[in-house]
Amino acid sequence: MNRSLNTMHFQSTDAVALACIFVVTLIVYRALQHRSSSARLPPGPLGIPIFGNIFQVSALRPHPKFRAWAVKYGKIFYLRLGSQNIIVLNSPDAADELLGNRSSKYSSRATPHVAHDIMSDGQRMVFKPYDKEWKTIRKSMQGVIGFHASKQHRKNQELESRVLLYDLLCHGDQSIREVQTEGPNGGIPERHWFAIIRRFTTSVALSILYGKRVHRLHNNPQLHKIYDVFGNFVRVAQPGNYLADTFPILRTLPDVFAPWRVEAQRMHEWEMELWGGLLDDSVAALRGGIVRSGFIDRYLRARAEAGHEIAPGKGLTDNGWMRDKLLAYATGDVLEAGSDTTAGTIQAFILFMLNYPHVLRRVREEVDEVIGAERMPNFEDEDNLPYLVACIKETLRCRPPAMLGVPHRVDEDDTYEGYFIPKGSTIIGNVWAMHMNSHRFPDPDIFEPARFHTTGEPTKWGGGPDALNRSHYVFGWGRRFCQGSYVAEASLFIALSRLIWGIDISAPVDGLTGKQIIPDISNEELTWSDGFINGPRLFGVRFNPRSEKHAKLIRDSYDDVQLEWQTMGLDGDER
Numbered sequence: 001m002n003r004s005l006n007t008m009h010f011q012s013t014d015a016v017a018l019a020c021i022f023v024v025t026l027i028v029y030r031a032l033q034h035r036s037s038s039a040r041l042p043p044g045p046l047g048i049p050i051f052g053n054i055f056q057v058s059a060l061r062p063h064p065k066f067r068a069w070a071v072k073y074g075k076i077f078y079l080r081l082g083s084q085n086i087i088v089l090n091s092p093d094a095a096d097e098l099l100g101n102r103s104s105k106y107s108s109r110a111t112p113h114v115a116h117d118i119m120s121d122g123q124r125m126v127f128k129p130y131d132k133e134w135k136t137i138r139k140s141m142q143g144v145i146g147f148h149a150s151k152q153h154r155k156n157q158e159l160e161s162r163v164l165l166y167d168l169l170c171h172g173d174q175s176i177r178e179v180q181t182e183g184p185n186g187g188i189p190e191r192h193w194f195a196i197i198r199r200f201t202t203s204v205a206l207s208i209l210y211g212k213r214v215h216r217l218h219n220n221p222q223l224h225k226i227y228d229v230f231g232n233f234v235r236v237a238q239p240g241n242y243l244a245d246t247f248p249i250l251r252t253l254p255d256v257f258a259p260w261r262v263e264a265q266r267m268h269e270w271e272m273e274l275w276g277g278l279l280d281d282s283v284a285a286l287r288g289g290i291v292r293s294g295f296i297d298r299y300l301r302a303r304a305e306a307g308h309e310i311a312p313g314k315g316l317t318d319n320g321w322m323r324d325k326l327l328a329y330a331t332g333d334v335l336e337a338g339s340d341t342t343a344g345t346i347q348a349f350i351l352f353m354l355n356y357p358h359v360l361r362r363v364r365e366e367v368d369e370v371i372g373a374e375r376m377p378n379f380e381d382e383d384n385l386p387y388l389v390a391c392i393k394e395t396l397r398c399r400p401p402a403m404l405g406v407p408h409r410v411d412e413d414d415t416y417e418g419y420f421i422p423k424g425s426t427i428i429g430n431v432w433a434m435h436m437n438s439h440r441f442p443d444p445d446i447f448e449p450a451r452f453h454t455t456g457e458p459t460k461w462g463g464g465p466d467a468l469n470r471s472h473y474v475f476g477w478g479r480r481f482c483q484g485s486y487v488a489e490a491s492l493f494i495a496l497s498r499l500i501w502g503i504d505i506s507a508p509v510d511g512l513t514g515k516q517i518i519p520d521i522s523n524e525e526l527t528w529s530d531g532f533i534n535g536p537r538l539f540g541v542r543f544n545p546r547s548e549k550h551a552k553l554i555r556d557s558y559d560d561v562q563l564e565w566q567t568m569g570l571d572g573d574e575r
């Protein structure tokens with residue numbers, strides 16, 4: 001299915017290009033209209049008529065250029081992509097002022113037309129405008145993944161991380177011995193260790209949202225489909241990927257000139273097989289008297305009690321309950337938001353450890369000193385492992401999973417430091433450029449956890465109101481700030497502290513030269529994937545137990561965990 005979706009996408013451009021010629025006159029008119037108000041816009045690179053700066057930015061890998069422009073233009077710059085005004089914020093104080101302090105105006109989304117309006121039928125939370133439907137979803141999720149609620153999931157994260165360790169131990173050097181390559185849309189072979197990390201993060205999110213686990217690592221078509229849908233979404237939503245996103249006038253074309261619309265409608269049906277299927281499964285469980293603890297199951301029960309056992313269609317009911325399609329997408333979207341972002345961070349952490357062996361040695365010393373070999377680290381150890389936490393923060397600083405965050409949109413005309421910001425502009429927090437600012441982070445390209453290493457005070461993660469003192473901006477800003485940041489940080493801590501504690505990671509060795517094969521972190525194209533959510537490309541690692549004592553503890557805890565799943569009424573692991 002994925003392959004055919006891909007092929008269709010690339011064929012669509014011819015017809016759109018033809019249509020483009022017909023509408024050029026209209027666009028010129030719009031562009032000229034715009035120029036009259038552009039005198040006080042922020043500085044920025046000179047564009048060309050009609051298209052603006054569209055040809056100066058790589059659609060799939062824009063962040064290196066955005067970093068260079070941030071150095072050139074300072075805290076704010078302006079671009080035009082077709083008829084879209086883009087304002088890019090390069091300093092924490094600018095982003096905090098606009099996206100944080102003025103968030104009543106800046107909390108909408110720059111919605112990608114093809115990915116959101118058509119492929120998601122307007123129901124994807126992450127791209128919803130700042131409206132009643134978005135507020136309803138956000139409120140419902142606050143009691144599930146917000147600060148206090150996130151603590152309830154720690155037991156599950158702790159148990160899943162034991163399975164993670166066991167899987168890595170059994171995996172050993174399998175992804176070095178076997179030749180494994182990426183599939184379409186960045187698909188990951190199920191026998192690669194990346195799939196083990198994904199299983200962990202997806203299982204954590206799946207149980208929070210659907211009350212189910214990912215208990216099978218191999219032959220798991222649902223897991224494949226989840227990642228096919230994610231991969232396709234990231235590609236379709238990438239700004240600049242479709243002309244109809246950039247030139248709204250093209251949206252009025254009939255289907256015959258707009259094959260992208262037909263393609264996106266088919267993708268919508270394909271996505272609904274997954275999200276709708278998961279919803280149907282929960283509805284069937286509810287009707288069959290099976291009580292699950294996931295968000296969707298509790299929501300369905302509460303909705304039924306309020307008189308809406310059945311609520312087909314999209315949007316909200318008159319009294320504010322999510323109808324089926326909105327509920328299916330909202331739940332799936334949070335699964336999407338939480339799985340690959342967290343997995344990519346764990347994979348990037350391992351890549352940095354291989355590249356910086358002295359950091360790996362130091363973090364291991366810390367973990368050994370605090371924990372010893374008799375037990376695994378727990379959440380209570382967080383404050384005593386400040387260097388490990390600093391390594392996680394430094395990973396996020398160097399490689400934010402969304403290098404340019406998720407763009408916001410401003411709903412009213414505004415001004416900032418004398419610059420005009422037109423209503424409807426897309427507002428991008430240039431996350432990576434902020435992280436690579438050499439005034440704040442000397443030698444920014446070097447992985448140096450000591451920047452964040454503090455002792456004698458409780459661990460601070462990514463959040464906090466003071467923008468200038470936040471360690472990183474990977475979770476965004478204001479009212480759209482990542483709602484799952486506490487779940488993410490807990491998963492990262494428990495998985496990585498235990499990995500460092502129990503498992504020795506090493507790179508494969510080249511048989512001819514005897515040198516280790518470690519991907520070069522400074523090579524953008526070879527080492528890092530592209531797209532709006534990105535992380536390391538596949539790389540081989542050997543996983544060995546640190547000692548027989550560690551190995552025994554990992555195996556025993558895996559066995560214990562199986563009993564726990566049984567008690568909790570969840571599926572045991574099948575290996």
Ligand code: HEM
Nearest residue numbers: 126337338341342401406474475476477480482483484488
């Ligand atoms: C390292 C892991 C993660 C990263 C880097 C990340 C990043 C982000 C970013 C950049 C945003 C948009 C912020 C903005 O618009 O300013 C966001 C929103 C969000 N994230 Fe995360 N996220 C992560 C993990 C998670 C997890 C684990 C969950 C759920 C369990 C989650 C759920 C959400 C939700 C619900 C939103 C709100 C979407 C909206 O209001 O539009 N995220 N995240």
